[in-house]
Amino acid sequence: MSLMSFFSRRTTAPVARDRLQILLAHERGIVGGKSDLVALLREEILNVIGKHVSVEREKVQIKLDRGDSISTLEIEVEIPSPASPRIAVNA
Amino acid sequence: MAKVLVVTSGKGGVGKTTSTAALGAALAHNGEKVVVIDFDVGLRNLDLVMGAERRVVFDLINVVQGDAKLSQALIRDKRLENLALLPASQTRDKDALTEEGVAKVLNELREKFDWIICDSPAGIERGATLAMRHADVAVVVTNPEVSSVRDSDRIIGLLDSKTEKAEKGERMEKHLLLTRYDTARAERGEMLKVDDVLEILSIPLIGIIPESEEVLRASNVGTPVTLSNPNSMPARAYFDAARRLRGESVEMSIPTEKKGLLNKLFGRRAA
Numbered sequence: 156m157s158l159m160s161f162f163s164r165r166t167t168a169p170v171a172r173d174r175l176q177i178l179l180a181h182e183r184g185i186v187g188g189k190s191d192l193v194a195l196l197r198e199e200i201l202n203v204i205g206k207h208v209s210v211e212r213e214k215v216q217i218k219l220d221r222g223d224s225i226s227t228l229e230i231e232v233e234i235p236s237p238a239s240p241r242i243a244v245n246a
Numbered sequence: 247m248a249k250v251l252v253v254t255s256g257k258g259g260v261g262k263t264t265s266t267a268a269l270g271a272a273l274a275h276n277g278e279k280v281v282v283i284d285f286d287v288g289l290r291n292l293d294l295v296m297g298a299e300r301r302v303v304f305d306l307i308n309v310v311q312g313d314a315k316l317s318q319a320l321i322r323d324k325r326l327e328n329l330a331l332l333p334a335s336q337t338r339d340k341d342a343l344t345e346e347g348v349a350k351v352l353n354e355l356r357e358k359f360d361w362i363i364c365d366s367p368a369g370i371e372r373g374a375t376l377a378m379r380h381a382d383v384a385v386v387v388t389n390p391e392v393s394s395v396r397d398s399d400r401i402i403g404l405l406d407s408k409t410e411k412a413e414k415g416e417r418m419e420k421h422l423l424l425t426r427y428d429t430a431r432a433e434r435g436e437m438l439k440v441d442d443v444l445e446i447l448s449i450p451l452i453g454i455i456p457e458s459e460e461v462l463r464a465s466n467v468g469t470p471v472t473l474s475n476p477n478s479m480p481a482r483a484y485f486d487a488a489r490r491l492r493g494e495s496v497e498m499s500i501p502t503e504k505k506g507l508l509n510k511l512f513g514r515r516a517a
């Protein structure tokens with residue numbers, strides 16, 4: 156065993172930490188995935204609305220609320236009024 | 247108001263039962279009325295660690311099924327009068343426990359005790375989910391080791407989704423209890439450090455319990471380590487954790503054994 160491997164053999168904890176961080180980032184997406192669901196919905200909703208009206212990303216609010224027996228998904232989309240110059244450009 | 251605390255981990259053998267007994271005794275020692283409940287149906291051990299194995303007559307399942315009254319099943323500790331044990335059944339299987347039955351027992355206990363500490367079985371199956379189901383507070387027991395940390399992460403996910411609190415949209419109070427910690431090995435980079443585990447799991451730390459032969463000694467004689475040797479390192483760490491659970495702010499210290507040179511050279515061989 157070389158001197159180098161003698162020393163590097165001892166500090167295995169950083170390897171453990173890195174492996175865990177990568178693994179858990181992945182597993183949390185599959186198992187829990189609450190925030191991911193909101194992100195996913197947001198993208199798809201933006202796409203659907205975008206087909207018909209032009210909206211800015213920040214103007215779409217999505218909230219997932221857990222209730223006693225039901226949960227609610229709240230979607231708020233701010234659409235510029237017809238007078239707005241942007242619609243005119245896009246129309 | 248009574249608090250239901252679940253001691254859970256996912257991975258087996260990390261120190262849940264040891265911690266349930268030690269924290270329960272520490273809280274009771276501080277004047278709180280405490281009951282510890284064994285949810286490990288079929289593999290009960292809390293009775294042994296508490297030194298009450300020969301006094302078990304009725305158990306949690308008997309109470310849930312109405313075969314015994316709660317007062318008949320509760321075993322009062324011989325050392326601390328405000329500490330009690332509700333044992334698990336050794337013979338029945340865990341399907342005998344129903345969610346409603348457990349809820350009813352817990353509500354009855356809420357009237358009589360300040361702390362109801364549920365010792366969860368390992369795993370993420372029915373026994374473990376029942377133990378956490380009605381909890382107000384969770385202590386996640388973790389060893390500084392990859393599989394334990396991964397399983398704790400899973401358990402944290404379940405605490406945030408499968409408990410009554412989570413389903414009501416309320417926040418489940420979660421605390422990390424790092425056990426079997428070996429400061430010297432962590433310093434040498436052989437073992438995950440406190441900060442590594444905290445960064446990965448990102449729930450607040452309630453205590454660091456050192457790896458110590460005192461723990462085995464205490465379980466040999468059936469006394470929670472906080473009563474068998476209150477001045478030992480693990481006992482002091484458990485006492486501090488218990489005070490933090492009560493809301494006191496106690497400075498966190500990383501336990502270090504003060505060893506002489508001879509001990510440093512030869513002490514590890516005995517460990």
Ligand SMILES: Nc1ncnc2c1ncn2[C@@H]1O[C@H](COP(=O)(O)OP(=O)(O)OP(=O)(O)O)[C@@H](O)[C@H]1O
Binds near residue numbers: 260261366368427462
């Ligand atoms: N701080 C510690 N130092 C040394 N040994 C410990 C420590 N904590 C626990 N142990 C030992 O580890 C073993 C497992 O502990 P314990 O039974 O408390 O774990 P558990 O999580 O309840 O296990 P299970 O998942 O099987 O219920 C026991 O032999 C115990 O004595």
Ligand SMILES: [Mg+2]
Binds near residue numbers: 262263286365366367
């Ligand atoms: Mg156990």
